[in-house]
Amino acid sequence: MTDRAFATRAIHAGQAPDPVTGAIIPPIYQSSTHVQDGIGGFRGGYEYNRAGNPTRSSLEAQLAALEGGASALSFASGLAAEDALLRGILRPGDHVILGNDVYGGTHRLLTQVLAPWGVETTMVDLQDLDAIRAARRPRTKVVWLETPSNPLLTIVDIAAVAEVAHAAGAVLVVDNTFASPALQQPLSLGADIVVHSTTKYLGGHSDVLGGAVVLGDDRFAEAVKFQQFAVGAVSAPLDAWLTTRGIKTLAVRVRQHSENAQAIAEWAVQRPEFETVFYPGLASHPGHEIAARQMNGFGGMLSLGLTAGPSAARAFAEATTLFQLADSLGGVKSLIGYPPEMTHASVRGTALAVPENAVRLSVGIEDVSDLIADLEEGLARIAAS
Incomplete structure (x- = not known):
């Protein structure tokens, strides 16, 4: 199946x-x-749902094919996947280099859940390769990045960061949620x-x-699989x-999402x-x-950063109709959010804090003329209030 085009593999x-x-x-x-x-005579290797399920196996094969990985594991949530991965490959005293513009839940997992276990984290701007090199330690085991990042859409050169990470003996983990494998395959970039x-x-x-973990090779497969089985967040x-x-x-779907978002971005800059x-x-x-x-x-x-500041951003997030206020x-439905008090509330006051005048749009696949009209109506409502 690896020789087939992406849409066919999907x-x-x-x-x-x-x-x-x-x-x-x-x-x-x-x-x-x-x-x-008979005892131990498993049909197809299946014994108990926490250890394996044929429906989950189908999804895991699909995920591995989409990302070009050796294997994949499916979890109950994205954070469950991240937790199993990090516990599988890290030990107390190990060090993680984390991008300074990542999902707040990832930051919380590393700095509040894994830190008491002895994992240390340094946040840097991953666009700055020298900053990554300066942050390296003898026990740096993971460099973790998102690109595009959540919610400021920072772009990081995956291939360049992979080279720096590997020179330090660390593995590079990429959160590919925003792009999806339809737009980006980080394993192919290093x-x-x-x-x-x-x-x-x-x-x-x-x-x-x-949630999902896709492994480029088999180095950590057994360790992460053990965490999945032992903890059970499948x-x-x-x-x-x-x-x-x-x-x-x-x-x-992603083609239409992208086309709509491009049109809205070009409208917004005007x-x-x-x-x-x-x-x-x-x-x-x-x-x-x-x-x-x-x-x-x-x-x-x-x-989008509102010119009129935080109060206008909050009001705008509550003023639209097709763009529905939700995390x-x-x-397929368009959503709007106010990250400082919603998705990124946990990082207010930290280096990961989101600008207080920012709103985040998840652009759906509705007709783009209706979406732009909805945003214009939202602006008119807050101007009139």
Whole structure:
């Protein structure tokens, strides 16, 4: 399947018709346990749902094919995936270099959950390769980056950071949630491991929670698999099936997300109400050239800095109709959020704090003329208030 185009892999990888009935879509194996043919005689290797489930196996094969990985593991959430990965490859006293513009939940996991366990974290601007080199320590084991980042759409050169990380004997982990494998495959650029919140673009319909770890090789496969089995934060069969269904339309959905977001970004830069438009598809974005080189499109996420300041940003987030006020992203419906008090509230007052005048848009696949009209109506409402 690796020789097939991305859209073909998204539909067919791990999705063979049911061999018994011929059902074109593999069934949901909604079972907690599996009958054994004698003690230890596992059919297909399946014993108990925490250890493995055929529906989850189908999703994991699909995920590995999309990212070009050796294997993948599916979890109950993105943070569950990150936790299992980090506990699998780190030990007390190890050191992580973390981008200074990452998802607040990742920052919280490392600095509040894993720090008491003895993991140390240094935050740096990963666009600055010298800063990464300066932050290296003898026990630096992981460099962790997001690109595009959440929520300021910072673009980091994956290949360049991979070279620096590997020179330090560290592995490079890339959170590919914002781009999705439809737009970017970090393993092909030198990353070692990819993580996803499959809740977002991979699921794509705001109806499932999940996470994934995709491993470029087998070095850490057993360690992360053990964490998954021992702790048990696995995706349930129905959640896995919903994610496989979402992935089948990923290629066409992401094209429309990207087209709509580009149009909205180009509209927004003409509006005096926005002092900043964070979108890598704009030639004015500082990471535009790198994004154009390492991505197949610029994605459906953008953030806007309101000229009138924080109060205007809060009001604007509450003033739209089609853009519905909610956490999360990557679904077919457009969402708007105020990161300082929503997705990134946990990092207020830290180096990861989001500008107080910023709103984040997850641009859906509705008609873009309706979306722009909705934003214009929102601006008119706050101007009139």
